[in-house]
Amino acid sequence: MxxxxxxxxxxxxxxxxxxxxxxxxxxxxxxxxxxxxxxxxxxxxxxxxxxxxxxxxxxxxxxxxxxxxxxxxxxxxxxxxxxxxxxxxKVSALLELGAGFNPEFTGRQNVFINGAILGLANKEMEACFDDIAEFAELGDFIDQPVKTYSSGMYVRLAFAVAIHVNAxxxxxxxxxxxxxxxxxxxxxxxxxxxxxxxxxxxxxxxxxxxxxxxxxxxxxxxxxxxxxxxxxxxxxxxxxxxxxxxxxxxxxxxxxxxxxxxxNNIFSQPGEGVQEIEHTPALCAFYEPSLVSKSMISYNSRGVRISDVRITTPDSDIVNVLVRRHEYLYTYKANFQKTAYNIRFGMLIKTVSGVELGGSASSLIKDAVPYIEAGATVSVKFSFKCLLQPGTYFFNCGVLGLIDGTEVYLHRIIDAVVFRVQTEDDFLSTGMIDFYAEMKTCEVLKTSQVL
Known part of the structure; x- marks a missing residue:
C-alpha cells in the first residue's frame, strides 16, 4: 500500500x-x-x-x-x-445508534469499555474522560445506565468518545x-x-x-x-x-x-481544490412524477376544500424540480362549499426537517376578501423567485376565514407539494437561502511598510 x-x-x-x-x-x-x-x-x-x-x-x-x-x-x-x-x-467509528454500548452499564463504564476496545490503556481514558463528559453534556446522567438514555443522549456520548481517542x-x-x-x-x-x-x-x-x-x-x-x-x-x-x-x-x-x-479527475489531498466539470449545460425546470409528498396532512374542512396544488413556470408548465433564481408560480384552487367571510389565502415553504423558511398571505386581515358565496371556486396564485440552495423542500397552503369572530383555517394542507432545487457545479452561495450577495470591491485600505 x-x-x-x-x-x-x-x-x-x-x-x-x-x-x-x-x-x-x-x-x-x-x-x-x-x-x-x-x-x-x-x-x-x-x-x-x-x-x-x-x-x-x-x-x-x-x-x-x-x-x-x-x-x-x-x-x-x-x-x-x-x-x-x-x-x-487506528479507527474510531460512530455507527448505528448505540452500537458498542452495553445498555446495563453506566455512561462512565461504557466510555472506558469503548476505550479498551480501541486499545487505549485505562490511564489514557482517565486523562481524557473529563473532556468526553464535558463534550457529551450529560451531567449526572453520565453515571446512569445507558438504557435510560434518550436517542440524543446516546449520540452525544458516542460521538464524544469517538472524537477523543486520537484515532x-x-x-x-x-x-x-x-x-x-x-x-x-x-x-x-x-x-x-x-x-x-x-x-x-x-x-x-x-x-x-x-x-x-x-x-x-x-x-x-x-x-x-x-x-x-x-x-x-x-x-x-x-x-x-x-x-x-x-x-x-x-x-x-x-x-x-x-x-x-x-x-473524473479527483484531487484527494486535504486543502486542495477539486476539478469541476468544464462545461455545465443550462439547467431547466422539469416535472418528476415520482417526486410526491408522502407526509401530506390535510386538515378537516370547514366549508372550503383545497385542490389542484402545484408549482408551474410562468408559461404554466407544471414542474417540481426547480432552478435557482428562476421565477415560478405556486397555485391551488379553493372550492367553497359554504359561504365564507373575511377570506385570506396563504402559502409557506419548509425544509425537510420542518424549519419554516418563509411564506406569504394574500393580504392583511383588514384587506381580506369580505365574503365568497357557496359554490364558488377561487384560483389562487402566488409568484415567487426560487432563492433556495440545492435541496428538497415542501409547500404548505391554507385558506383562512372568520368564524364566530375568530380567524381560523377553513382548510389547510401541510406538505402539500414537495419540490427539489437542482444542484449546480459553480455557485458561491452558502447556507439555505441565496441572498444574491456579490462582492462589489476588494480594496486594500492600508499597507504597512516592511523594512
Missing part, C-alpha cells in the same frame, strides 16, 4: 444467503445431494477505491445501497466474502441525524478541527449540504455497486437524480452515471 493511502479497497464483495423460510435452511444443511435452497444477495459487489491520508470522503446512496455494510467491514465487524479491505492506522481514521454513519441542531453544529465544528489536524474521515449522510460542505471527495453506492467516485457536488447531483427517478428510469440512469467514471 502507498504510504499516503490509509484505506485500500480492492474488488470487495459481501454476499448473503437468503432463504424463503427457515425450513429451507435446514433442508440445505442436510440434503444428501447438497441441493441449494437459497439465493445470493450482494450487499457489495466488486467495489474498489482508495482513501488518502487526510481526505474526508463522503459516502452517499439510497437505503440498502451497501453504505453501512462497507463501514462495518472497515471496522472489522463483518468479514468480506471476497476482495481486500486494508486499513492503516487516525474517523467513521461517521448518519448517526448525527438524531442529535438536536445545536449539538450537530458542535459536532461539525469538531469534525472540521479534526480535518485541520489531518484526520482521515469517512462520512455517510443523506444530507447533500453536509456532504458538499464537509467533504473534498465523494462516492455514490447503489445496489452494492460503486457507481461514481468524484467531486461532492457532482456525486450529490447524480445521487439526487437517482433517488427521485422512478424504477422504470433507474437502470438507464445508472448506465449514465457509470459513463461519468472515466471522465
Amino acid at each position: 502507498d504510504e499516503n493511502i490509509v484505506i485500500e479497497i480492492k474488488n470487495l464483495t459481501k454476499n448473503y444467503k437468503l432463504y424463503n423460510n427457515h425450513s429451507d435452511r435446514v433442508k440445505e444443511a442436510f440434503h444428501p445431494f447438497r441441493k441449494k435452497f437459497h439465493h445470493i444477495f450482494s450487499a457489495l459487489n466488486d467495489i474498489s477505491f482508495d482513501v488518502k491520508k487526510g481526505e474526508t470522503l463522503g459516502i452517499v446512496g439510497r437505503n440498502g445501497s451497501g453504505k453501512s455494510t462497507l463501514l462495518q467491514i472497515l471496522c472489522g465487524i463483518l468479514n468480506p466474502t471476497s476482495g481486500l479491505a486494508e486499513i492503516k492506522g 487516525d481514521i474517523l467513521i461517521v454513519d448518519e448517526a448525527l441525524a438524531v442529535g438536536d441542531e445545536i449539538f450537530q453544529r458542535k459536532c461539525f465544528s469538531r469534525i472540521q478541527q479534526l480535518q485541520q489536524k489531518g484526520t482521515t474521515i469517512l462520512f455517510v449522510s443523506h444530507s447533500a449540504g453536509q456532504v458538499v460542505e464537509l467533504c473534498n471527495r465523494a462516492i455514490l453506492l447503489d445496489q452494492g455497486e460503486l457507481l461514481l467516485d468524484g467531486t461532492p457536488k457532482q456525486v450529490v447531483s447524480e445521487y439526487h437524480k437517482l433517488i427521485f427517478a422512478g424504477e422504470e428510469k433507474a437502470d438507464s440512469l445508472r448506465e449514465e452515471i457509470r459513463a461519468l467514471k472515466s471522465g
Whole structure:
C-alpha cells in the first residue's frame, strides 16, 4: 500500500444467503445431494477505491445501497466474502445508534469499555474522560445506565468518545441525524478541527449540504455497486437524480452515471481544490412524477376544500424540480362549499426537517376578501423567485376565514407539494437561502511598510 493511502479497497464483495423460510435452511444443511435452497444477495459487489491520508470522503446512496455494510467491514465487524479491505492506522467509528454500548452499564463504564476496545490503556481514558463528559453534556446522567438514555443522549456520548481517542481514521454513519441542531453544529465544528489536524474521515449522510460542505471527495453506492467516485457536488447531483427517478428510469440512469467514471479527475489531498466539470449545460425546470409528498396532512374542512396544488413556470408548465433564481408560480384552487367571510389565502415553504423558511398571505386581515358565496371556486396564485440552495423542500397552503369572530383555517394542507432545487457545479452561495450577495470591491485600505 502507498504510504499516503490509509484505506485500500480492492474488488470487495459481501454476499448473503437468503432463504424463503427457515425450513429451507435446514433442508440445505442436510440434503444428501447438497441441493441449494437459497439465493445470493450482494450487499457489495466488486467495489474498489482508495482513501488518502487526510481526505474526508463522503459516502452517499439510497437505503440498502451497501453504505453501512462497507463501514462495518472497515471496522472489522463483518468479514468480506471476497476482495481486500486494508486499513492503516487506528479507527474510531460512530455507527448505528448505540452500537458498542452495553445498555446495563453506566455512561462512565461504557466510555472506558469503548476505550479498551480501541486499545487505549485505562490511564489514557482517565486523562481524557473529563473532556468526553464535558463534550457529551450529560451531567449526572453520565453515571446512569445507558438504557435510560434518550436517542440524543446516546449520540452525544458516542460521538464524544469517538472524537477523543486520537484515532487516525474517523467513521461517521448518519448517526448525527438524531442529535438536536445545536449539538450537530458542535459536532461539525469538531469534525472540521479534526480535518485541520489531518484526520482521515469517512462520512455517510443523506444530507447533500453536509456532504458538499464537509467533504473534498465523494462516492455514490447503489445496489452494492460503486457507481461514481468524484467531486461532492457532482456525486450529490447524480445521487439526487437517482433517488427521485422512478424504477422504470433507474437502470438507464445508472448506465449514465457509470459513463461519468472515466471522465473524473479527483484531487484527494486535504486543502486542495477539486476539478469541476468544464462545461455545465443550462439547467431547466422539469416535472418528476415520482417526486410526491408522502407526509401530506390535510386538515378537516370547514366549508372550503383545497385542490389542484402545484408549482408551474410562468408559461404554466407544471414542474417540481426547480432552478435557482428562476421565477415560478405556486397555485391551488379553493372550492367553497359554504359561504365564507373575511377570506385570506396563504402559502409557506419548509425544509425537510420542518424549519419554516418563509411564506406569504394574500393580504392583511383588514384587506381580506369580505365574503365568497357557496359554490364558488377561487384560483389562487402566488409568484415567487426560487432563492433556495440545492435541496428538497415542501409547500404548505391554507385558506383562512372568520368564524364566530375568530380567524381560523377553513382548510389547510401541510406538505402539500414537495419540490427539489437542482444542484449546480459553480455557485458561491452558502447556507439555505441565496441572498444574491456579490462582492462589489476588494480594496486594500492600508499597507504597512516592511523594512
